[in-house]
Amino acid sequence: MTNGRNRQLRFRRCITEGEPVSMELFELGEEDIPTPGPGQFLVKTEALGTSPAQRAYLMGSASRFHPPLDPGEIMRGRGVGRITLSNHPDYAVGEAVCCSTGWQDYSVHQGDETGMVKTVQKIADPQDPLYLHLGTLGASAFAAYFGLLDIGQPRAGETVVVSAAGGGVGSIVAQIARIKGCRVIGIAGGSDKCAWVRDFIGADAAIDYKSEDLDARLGALCPDGIDIYFDNVGGETLNMALKHIALRGRAVICGLISTEYLDPPPPGPSNYFNLIYKRARMQGLVVWDYVDQFPEAEAELAAWYRAGDLKPTEYVLQGLTSAPDALQALFSGANRGITVVDMTGE
Ligand SMILES: NC(=O)c1ccc[n+]([C@@H]2O[C@H](COP(=O)([O-])OP(=O)(O)OC[C@H]3O[C@@H](n4cnc5c(N)ncnc54)[C@H](OP(=O)(O)O)[C@@H]3O)[C@@H](O)[C@H]2O)c1
Known part of the structure; x- marks a missing residue:
């Protein structure tokens, strides 16, 4: 349960070559839920995605696209969630977004962040469960x-x-x-x-x-x-x-x-x-070269999904602390389809 707190997985130490990703590398902490400032909004994470690139963050060296994480930082990653507080005219409470949530319950955004990790994408036609927008429709x-x-x-x-x-x-x-x-x-x-x-x-x-x-x-x-x-x-x-x-x-x-x-x-x-x-x-x-065309791709994928031509392939792990196992599944091959972490039950 979040209990009105913001749980976070913070990076503790670099991964060694060949070492599996596990909770060993992270510390589970919690803080007060952040308050959005002027022009900002608060997102409650409903699900986290996974990407092989996240292993590079843990290696202590810069990957081709992203800087490494420093010890103590919240693990970087994209997720989907709903806006629960907003001081931004274009982002309303209740709207669903895909954004750089990091491995935590709540995150604050400006809405104008850009770049591969940071861009906030509004989910125009949210499906239930929302994690479909990280995978089959994301x-x-x-x-x-x-x-x-x-x-x-x-x-x-x-x-x-x-x-x-x-x-x-x-x-x-x-x-x-x-x-x-x-x-x-x-x-x-x-x-x-x-x-x-x-x-x-x-x-x-x-x-x-x-x-x-x-x-x-x-x-x-x-x-x-x-x-x-x-x-x-x-x-x-x-x-x-x-x-x-x-x-x-x-x-x-x-x-x-x-x-x-x-x-x-x-x-x-x-x-x-x-x-x-x-x-x-x-x-x-x-x-990310196609980011401006994501909405039209999402619409066509959703049409195939609704027609039953595109089957959802999400491989779902439950709860924030399963995120390291979810990431490791990409490297061990334990996954079937798109690996996501569902956080709606906590
Ligand atoms: N270029 C882009 O813009 C872009 C965007 C997204 C993702 N990607 C890339 O797309 C690929 C798939 O990403 P994903 O997130 O969907 O991961 P994924 O395919 O769900 O997971 C990775 C899969 O790779 C296989 N694998 C792992 N280690 C392997 C090895 N040593 N040799 C052969 N196969 C191995 C495993 O399948 P088996 O069990 O079959 O071995 C595992 O299920 C990744 O390489 C990712 O970096 C690129």
């Missing part, structure tokens, strides 16, 4: 939507291969590709997760990269090559996908979780010569 889905549709440019009948297909972004990529009439092959770790990718997400086939020969399976499943490879993991998976890229294929580089935190970074993919031979294209995605 940030994870926006990465899938713009990466696949704008960079991938899918056409009906094409073959789309997506890595981390059982994770947040990947589970939505696979579904949008199916909606667009593509043949979808998901890559995921473990037979159970692969079964989920096929049976729940609706992929035409799934490859267990942990136990199967990825090269052989891609060759067998994509005899005419991969038209779109949506990459969430990098490393050898990307390398094998490039080996099987189709003529004029597109590789969408969304994430590289398998190598992102290795120091020194491993060399790039040796099969990149195939981009020349196949006149293929490899392009990176930064979803």
Whole structure:
């Protein structure tokens, strides 16, 4: 229970290489609920999202996009919530927003914050539960939507291969590709997760990269090559996908979780010569480039969701203190779909 107090998870010490994210790294404290000043508003957190980038905050070194956290700081992260007090003319009490809540019950905002972490997005058509706006109708889905549709440019009948297909972004990529009439092959770790990718997400086939020969399976499943490879993991998976890229294929580089935190970074993919031979294209995605188009993406995703074409894939943990486990699930692969922390029950 919040009991009229603001509980917070504060960063206690840097994570060591290979160490799992756990409560060990944080201190649970509480303070008075902050009071918004002139032009500010107060948000009560209803759910927290997760992102692999949050591990970089804990490493004590600057990531490519964000500064590290200092000990004692509240863990950084985006969440969804409702405005409970407002001194801002454009933000009314009761409105739902997605913003940089941090790992805490309450946060104060100005409304004009900008940048990847800080931007406040109003949720025009709030669904119940609100955490859908972090996942199936929010940030994870926006990465899938713009990466696949704008960079991938899918056409009906094409073959789309997506890595981390059982994770947040990947589970939505696979579904949008199916909606667009593509043949979808998901890559995921473990037979159970692969079964989920096929049976729940609706992929035409799934490859267990942990136990199967990825090269052989891609060759067998994509005899005419991969038209779109949506990459969430990098490393050898990307390398094998490039080996099987189709003529004029597109590789969408969304994430590289398998190598992102290795120091020194491993060399790039040796099969990149195939981009020349196949006149293929490899392009990176930064979803925040599309921030002005988030409302239209949200509207289309919501229409697919209401029609039953887009299944919500949230993997929900309960309570503020489960946030470290939620983040670790991205690295252990324990998650199915989009990992969120629901705080409505406390
Ligand atoms: N570019 C952008 O703008 C943007 C925006 C959002 C997210 N992203 C990126 O998109 C990717 C997916 O993010 P998400 O939040 O949706 O996470 P997620 O896919 O829900 O979780 C990460 C998944 O990666 C897989 N994984 C973990 N370690 C791995 C390894 N060593 N090798 C292969 N697979 C591994 C796990 O799946 P298995 O169990 O199948 O191994 C895990 O479920 C991340 O790389 C993230 O950084 C990029």
